[in-house]
């Protein structure tokens with residue numbers, strides 16, 4: 001990442017930088033094709049909500065391995081897309097994908113969207129697929145992101161609704177809750193996958209950052225876990241950041257038992273397409289005055 005320019009706000013995202021460049025990057029890189037399958041419906045939702053016109057400059061925040069940015073680039077062949085992310089390893093995957101597909105109107109920046117000095121008023125649209133819930137200061141981050149947009153510039157992103165609305169998280173966690181004295185739902189305003197679950201919180205963050213016409217649409221999609229068996233789906237879950245965090249606090253002698261409990265809990269969700277759990281997100285749209 002480049003040095004922070006003089007006067008730019010300090011970021012407290014060091015923990016996220018370490019997280020998305022460590023084991024979590026290994027996981028997302030090795031499972032990038034699986035994530036693209038699981039999350040494809042949400043790319044389509046963001047693209048639909050974004051109403052892209054050819055020629056627009058689009059910024060994808062927290063673009064990761066680049067799936068959404070790549071789709072967006074096909075909607076603006078005369079414009080271009082910039083993906084921004086903290087993770088060097090995930091951006092390496094994104095860059096390799098772009099090179100192998102010969103895409104010319106898409107580039108990537110390894111930067112913190114909270115503090116990066118975007119070229120002012122240079123973009124018509126900011127999009128994201130689950131990449132905006134990790135900021136230490138969401139209002140400062142969205143105000144900074146807004147600085148990259150032209151007047152009437154648009155925002156369209158996907159973020160998760162509450163854990164109770166997401167079987168992909170809830171079912172494995174409930175299956176093993178009794179093994180953990182302190183298994184709690186994440187603090188509602190802490191950075192993390194569920195940080196934007198509360199509709200009113202999202203509206204107040206975006207309004208404070210200068211956005212208007214803020215709208216949240218509830219969308220539900222089946223979430224096909226990787227593989228064709230419950231064992232493969234369980235294996236995937238325990239490799240995720242959430243699964244690793246759970247197992248890290250478990251007593252070593254119960255880890256196998258915990259894994260078996262998750263496997264049992266997802267049997268009712270086994271279909272001929274593998275294990276399919278439900279997922280619920282907000283599709284958030286807003287625009288600058």
Ligand SMILES: C[S@@+](CC[C@H](N)C(=O)[O-])C[C@H]1O[C@@H](n2cnc3c(N)ncnc32)[C@H](O)[C@@H]1O
Pocket residue numbers: 013016020035039061062063064065066067068084085086087090111112113114128129130131132134135
């Ligand atoms: C859940 S992943 C989603 C990745 C990608 N959008 C996708 O759907 O496959 C969240 C992404 O947000 C990125 N991220 C988190 N905080 C960020 C920040 N402050 N600035 C830029 N990227 C950030 C992470 O590095 C990670 O790639």
